[in-house]
Amino acid sequence: APTEGSVGFAVMGLGGYGIGKVLPALAAADRCHVAAVVSGNPEKAKKVAAAYGLSEDAIYSYEDFDRIAEDDRVEAVYNVLPTGLHLEWTEKSFAAGKHVLCEKPMAMSVAECEQMIAASEATNRKLMIAYRCHFEPFNLRAMELMREGAVGKIKHIETAQNYRMGPTSVSENWRVVRALAGGGPLEDYGIYGLQSALYLSGEMPVAVKAVTEQPANDPRFEQIFSTVTTDLRFPSGATARLFTSYDTAPGNNMARVDGEAGTLLMQPATGYGGHKMSLTRDGVTEDLNPGDPNVQFALQCDHLADAIRDGTEIITPGEMGLRDMALIEAIYRSAAEGREITL
Ligand code: NDP
Numbered sequence: 001a002p003t004e005g006s007v008g009f010a011v012m013g014l015g016g017y018g019i020g021k022v023l024p025a026l027a028a029a030d031r032c033h034v035a036a037v038v039s040g041n042p043e044k045a046k047k048v049a050a051a052y053g054l055s056e057d058a059i060y061s062y063e064d065f066d067r068i069a070e071d072d073r074v075e076a077v078y079n080v081l082p083t084g085l086h087l088e089w090t091e092k093s094f095a096a097g098k099h100v101l102c103e104k105p106m107a108m109s110v111a112e113c114e115q116m117i118a119a120s121e122a123t124n125r126k127l128m129i130a131y132r133c134h135f136e137p138f139n140l141r142a143m144e145l146m147r148e149g150a151v152g153k154i155k156h157i158e159t160a161q162n163y164r165m166g167p168t169s170v171s172e173n174w175r176v177v178r179a180l181a182g183g184g185p186l187e188d189y190g191i192y193g194l195q196s197a198l199y200l201s202g203e204m205p206v207a208v209k210a211v212t213e214q215p216a217n218d219p220r221f222e223q224i225f226s227t228v229t230t231d232l233r234f235p236s237g238a239t240a241r242l243f244t245s246y247d248t249a250p251g252n253n254m255a256r257v258d259g260e261a262g263t264l265l266m267q268p269a270t271g272y273g274g275h276k277m278s279l280t281r282d283g284v285t286e287d288l289n290p291g292d293p294n295v296q297f298a299l300q301c302d303h304l305a306d307a308i309r310d311g312t313e314i315i316t317p318g319e320m321g322l323r324d325m326a327l328i329e330a331i332y333r334s335a336a337e338g339r340e341i342t343l
């Protein structure tokens with residue numbers, strides 16, 4: 001049973017991540033609990049509701065969602081829908097008086113992100129983007145080490161987020177549909193490498209140059225890119241190379257920082273668990289194990305609860321999602337125009 005002051009969340013979109021990670025995270029969180037589900041599939045919703053001890057009047061469909069405004073059990077909506085639906089359902093959640101924790105990527109464009117922030121301000125409800133790595137011990141320790149100068153002056157950052165997507169097509173998988181997924185692997189997976197480059201360097205890039213690939217005659221890549229490779233230049237002179245792809249095996253999830261005095265290697269860097277991290281200085285490599293990555297999911301939910309209950313600042317606000325979307329737009333513009341874009 002929810003404890004005193006716990007924030008009730010409606011989980012919207014009972015897909016792989018909603019069922020696999022979001023619902024268990026809310027159940028494990030200190031200051032949050034599952035209060036409702038929103039789903040287009042009544043049978044699935046019934047099963048999930050039963051598993052989380054919800055009564056049938058805590059099950060919403062997209063059609064009858066608006067009545068959630070009267071449901072005081074629900075204070076926040078966790079939007080776990082395909083990206084192309086984030087704007088519409090975040091706006092509807094705000095209109096119903098709820099706070100929103102929205103999955104990454106925030107939306108399809110800078111314009112959509114701006115609309116979401118405006119809706120949050122107009123309704124005086126909180127907007128947080130689910131950038132879980134900001135709550136994960138390995139990534140938090142890496143940020144701290146870089147701030148402390150653990151590798152000396154940072155010269156170069158390399159990130160890779162790639163795997164080989166099995167056979168699929170636009171009729172069966174929203175991740176390959178441009179209207180729901182944007183350009184594809186960069187928004188879905190490469191965004192972790194982009195974020196890593198920013199929070200490990202502690203800088204925002206001044207220039208971006210990128211190349212995209214879209215193989216012909218492959219049903220997976222009819223509408224989206226298979227691969228995006230991006231070079232960033234930072235004000236300090238440091239550079240970064242970000243590689244992301246749906247068309248490489250066995251796959252990689254890596255971030256590496258090369259400095260004048262050492263190297264930080266995270267591999268896997270940004271997943272759900274199984275993180276590995278090492279710091280090499282003076283020819284000596286030390287393995288670091290700062291904590292259990294699995295705490296990231298619940299801590300992220302509690303962070304929004306803290307903001308709602310205590311008015312604390314959200315460290316992954318809509319503005320951060322907007323910032324990243326502006327970089328993603330610059331990356332695609334650079335690739336389309338075949339030149340470096342100055343930011
Ligand atoms: P899934 O396809 O597994 O689930 C999406 C769910 O959204 C569906 O099951 C469905 O739920 C609902 N939905 C409503 N309309 C549509 C539609 N037109 N097409 C498809 N689904 C629809 O996706 P994921 O759970 O993998 O991803 C959802 C979101 O979570 C995305 O924004 C993704 O980027 C993010 N994500 C984040 C991760 C992270 O580590 N932070 C990891 C994985 C995903 P229902 O039947 O209940 O209506």
